Amino acid sequence: MKVNNYMILEIPSKSQNEAFARVATAAFASQLDPTIEEIADIKTAVSEAVTNSIIHGYENSEGIITIKCNIDQSGVEIEIADEGKGIDDVERARQPLYTSKPELERSGMGFTVMETFMDEVEVYSEKNKGTVVIMRKKFASLAKDQGVSGNEG
Numbered sequence: 049m050k051v052n053n054y055m056i057l058e059i060p061s062k063s064q065n066e067a068f069a070r071v072a073t074a075a076f077a078s079q080l081d082p083t084i085e086e087i088a089d090i091k092t093a094v095s096e097a098v099t100n101s102i103i104h105g106y107e108n109s110e111g112i113i114t115i116k117c118n119i120d121q122s123g124v125e126i127e128i129a130d131e132g133k134g135i136d137d138v139e140r141a142r143q144p145l146y147t148s149k150p151e152l153e154r155s156g157m158g159f160t161v162m163e164t165f166m167d168e169v170e171v172y173s174e175k176n177k178g179t180v181v182i183m184r185k186k187f188a189s190l191a192k193d194q195g196v197s198g199n200e201g
Contacts, residue, residue: 053079053119061102061111061130069115069128070094076117077124082187089165090124090185096158097128097181105132105179123167123186135173142171 055076059065070091077090094115101113116127135141142159163169166183173179 050120052121055115055117057115057117059098059113059115061106061109061113061132063099063102063108065113066095066098066102069098069113073115073117073126077119077185080119080124080187081189083189086185086187090126093162093165093169093183093185094126094128096161097126097183100158100181101128101130101132101179104135105130107133122190123184126183126185127180128183129178129180131178134175134177135171135179136175138171138173 055072057069057072059069073094074087074091078087082090098113098115101111102108105111105113111130111132114127114129116129118125118127142163159169159171162181162183166185168182168184170182171179172182
């Protein structure tokens, strides 16, 4: 990925910062002239990833969530990282309806939502060291400029 622009944002793991994270990320991605639907997809996916860090990674305790965004010629890559408790079984956590917090009435659809709204989602986690979620979104307007379809992948 040849990066044309980037941003790094660190926020405390407070639930009130989730809205700021998604708006800041969407505002950064807007320089690529995405559709309203593409911006909504980014906001939704970022919201899910940040909420996972707050609720599952830090279990509502204080920590730092780092958001990195890279823009290249085809779209945006968003990395959301925490230094929380990590995920015991990433593959299991990615299954629809799985939740490690059923007592909180969580739906268990966070990763499924991210995968639905983004073109690629990678999850890396290590017990007691944290989790990194990398999401990529290609924009149709950029794909047209390059003569390819934006929905490949």
